[in-house]
Amino acid sequence: MHTYLIAGGAGFIGSHLCKRLINQHKIICVDNFATGSRGNLSELIDNDRFELIDADICHLDKIHQLKTTPITHILNLACPASPDQYMQAPIATLMTSVQGSHSLLNLAKHHKSKYIFFSTSEVYGDADSLPTTEKYLGQTDTLSDRACYIEGKRSAETLTHLFRHKFQIPTTVLRVFNTYGPNMQTTDGRVVSNFIMAALQESPLRIDGDGHQTRSFCYIDDLIDAIELILDKPDFGPFNVGASRQTTINELATKIKTLCLSSSPLINQPTRAHDPKKRQPCTESFKAATGWSPTIDLDEGLNKTIQYFKGLS
Numbered sequence: 307m308h309t310y311l312i313a314g315g316a317g318f319i320g321s322h323l324c325k326r327l328i329n330q331h332k333i334i335c336v337d338n339f340a341t342g343s344r345g346n347l348s349e350l351i352d353n354d355r356f357e358l359i360d361a362d363i364c365h366l367d368k369i370h371q372l373k374t375t376p377i378t379h380i381l382n383l384a385c386p387a388s389p390d391q392y393m394q395a396p397i398a399t400l401m402t403s404v405q406g407s408h409s410l411l412n413l414a415k416h417h418k419s420k421y422i423f424f425s426t427s428e429v430y431g432d433a434d435s436l437p438t439t440e441k442y443l444g445q446t447d448t449l450s451d452r453a454c455y456i457e458g459k460r461s462a463e464t465l466t467h468l469f470r471h472k473f474q475i476p477t478t479v480l481r482v483f484n485t486y487g488p489n490m491q492t493t494d495g496r497v498v499s500n501f502i503m504a505a506l507q508e509s510p511l512r513i514d515g516d517g518h519q520t521r522s523f524c525y526i527d528d529l530i531d532a533i534e535l536i537l538d539k540p541d542f543g544p545f546n547v548g549a550s551r552q553t554t555i556n557e558l559a560t561k562i563k564t565l566c567l568s569s570s571p572l573i574n575q576p577t578r579a580h581d582p583k584k585r586q587p588c589t590e591s592f593k594a595a596t597g598w599s600p601t602i603d604l605d606e607g608l609n610k611t612i613q614y615f616k617g618l619s
């Protein structure tokens with residue numbers, strides 16, 4: 307049995323990871339509930355192997371127990387992921403990635419833990435090379451509305467790399483592409499949750515711009531399978547992880563309307579500032595390291611997600 311510290315464990319991806327790993331391991335979930343919820347952890351709270359610490363990862367120094375309990379793995383998912391949410395708290399977002407990563411990496415150094423940093427496709431900016439490989443260096447702007455998230459993640463990748471080389475900490479960087487599924491917040495502003503909630507309520511689905519922009523949507527269970535496969539691998543990466551099929555936002559809206567049997571109208575609004583026009587990962591290097599490829603197609607994943615959102619009302 308290992309002991310995992312899951313930072314951001316009350317969020318969408320983190321809560322699924324806690325649920326998957328609790329069967330065989332002890333979990334210490336650290337979360338400040340900036341964008342996560344206790345509801346996501348309701349199945350775990352009474353489990354003897356689960357512990358919840360309500361704290362900001364930027365300020366862990368005074369939590370003595372984190373130094374004294376041996377921790378084998380640290381998974382750092384703490385950071386708002388929805389553009390609406392991180393743009394509302396830009397300084398906290400940047401500091402979470404930089405200062406928070408520093409604090410968790412020091413903890414990894416203390417325990418000699420395996421450390422995995424959850425980075426993002428956003429480090430590539432509006433990529434003009436598709437499918438995007440890890441060698442693509444990115445087109446980003448330090449002063450854009452998204453910079454608090456993007457530059458924070460880019461700096462945290464550098465910090466993760468430096469700790470590996472300076473202190474021989476076994477570290478891995480995963481660049482996660484758009485993932486969706488149960489436990490997303492209904493109001494987090496991301497496209498899948500927005501469209502499903504609007505369709506179920508017969509409200510308009512808001513399409514930013516002309517809707518020709520694309521994303522590649524991965525269902526959460528596939529991502530959790532991917533993470534499980536990399537947990538004890540020595541590779542640093544960075545690795546792209548995500549679905550390879552591109553979907554336009556127009557196609558997504560129509561699909562969700564159909565699956566929800568909804569008659570909601572689609573309305574167009576101005577494009578979001580600095581919105582990437584296309585996004586598609588090349589996941590060959592992750593596949594070579596782990597053998598992983600996603601298995602759940604978009605219709606199946608959306609149906610499961612729609613059932614979850616229906617169950618909330």
Ligand code: NAD
Pocket residue numbers: 313314315316317318319320336337338339340341342343361362363364382383384385386387388402406424425426427481482483484485486
């Ligand atoms: P989320 O917002 O649902 O979860 C993030 C969690 O981190 C929340 O529970 C939040 O309360 C917590 N948190 C934020 N700041 C914190 C801090 N300073 N201290 C402690 N806890 C803090 O987001 P998610 O979709 O689950 O994303 C998880 C991670 O994966 C993020 O790091 C995100 O950048 C990355 N990621 C996600 C996606 C995606 O499509 N979901 C894509 C790329 C990258």
Ligand code: UDP
Pocket residue numbers: 388389390484495496497498500501512513514515519521555578581
């Ligand atoms: N989007 C949209 N309507 C919404 C929410 C988002 O058209 O209600 C668009 C958004 O402008 C972007 C894409 O959907 O082009 C994905 O947005 P999201 O916030 O989910 O994630 P991103 O990939 O931009 O981080």
